[in-house]
Amino acid sequence: MSDRSPPRTGYQHDALLYAGIPDFVSRTVPFVRGGIEAGEPVLVATSAEKIDLLRADLGADAAAVVFADMAVVGANPARIIPFWQEFVDQHTAEGRSIRGIGEPIWPGRSADELVECQRHESLLNVALSPATPMWLLCPYDIDALDPAVVEEALHSHPFVTECTTQRESGAFRGVDASAAPFDAPLAPVPSGCHEFSFGPGSLSVVRDLVSASASGAGLDAARAQDLVQVAHEVAANSVRHGGGRGALRIWRDAGALICEIRDQGRIDQPLVGRERPGVAVEAPRGLWLANQVCDLVQIRCLQAGSVVRLHMRSYT
């Protein structure tokens, strides 16, 4: 794309469709250089491989750019919005414009991660206000990704850049729809999976069940404790806000232990778990904590109530 900057006064969230890694470099380098020349802080979060290529191409200019390995900062996609928020908070208080490149989706993402990444992309339209002076480019590799993934990028981004032209997506679902309750289908629970109904008197049983399953799945002690803690926090939310009770199910899938908590409450804050808790003591913290310690957290708001699935892999 060219580095001509259309007059931008506020937040721009663009999908960049590229074809293969050389194309990625040739399309993103002008965007990065344009930011550097304008004196704008630039943050690039993509794969380690692409970071190396960008550094090589940018030469000495690379020193003006902050790079982050998306496989680390965005391993759980729900941690990416606070990551961008921190960058925004660092620089925009003094009225500066900023640029970012964030590539949360790559072919190695699991099916569950992909859905959460797509939710993340939609929520980026909600999390940052239209006045935020940030130009954020989200690259999608059309050579490597399923066409349906590229199609969804057109729904989650107001603008799209293909070849050298930037255009309105035309398929963007809008900010309100981006914030709508999320009810994407979840993978079926394995048949025969035991269900434990908990209430105010049985949160200690929830902790014991999760702890036993974590040991059985080979989680190390620290991660087992983390999972027990966040399962308790989610179940405690059920007791307090979700109708006083809920159902816990635990199973293993593809190297991860999954704890599911269902209740009859509604989780109606779209950014729940994605906003760093402020100083206000009463601010909720349970789902924030879940996102900090779990590899993946799936939150669904269904007609029958809420579902939260906590994923903890056993090999890290």
Add this chain to the structure above:
Amino acid sequence: MSLVRSAGGGELQPMAGWHEGEPLYTDKQFVIRHTVPPNGLTFAGVLDLFNADSVAGAVAPLLSGEGDLHIDLSKVEFCDVSGIRALVSTAQSGRRRLVLHGLPRALHRVMMLVGWGDLPSLQLCDCGMERK
């Protein structure tokens, strides 16, 4: 019985050598005791959404005095965000600073992750962090 000891190396931690005194608060899952010397408390058991407010209510009157109030948490089996919130809220509303000792590692981690690791009214002592 003496409270939190150093993790090794013989360096004394602030509450090492303190002794448990009379109970201040008891429920079916949690006990708070005074200490000797008297500017401390020990917590033991489970602190969660069910007793967080009661525990905060029991501690609050002690926070109008002078100097730091030291709390040994080494015998806390589990503490949830509601429990920590009650401690933070109590610390912010009182005059005395709270100093927490012997935090179980998981609890220390949770406090850091939810943004309560660096508050002026609530000091985390790292004694006991080496313990399992």
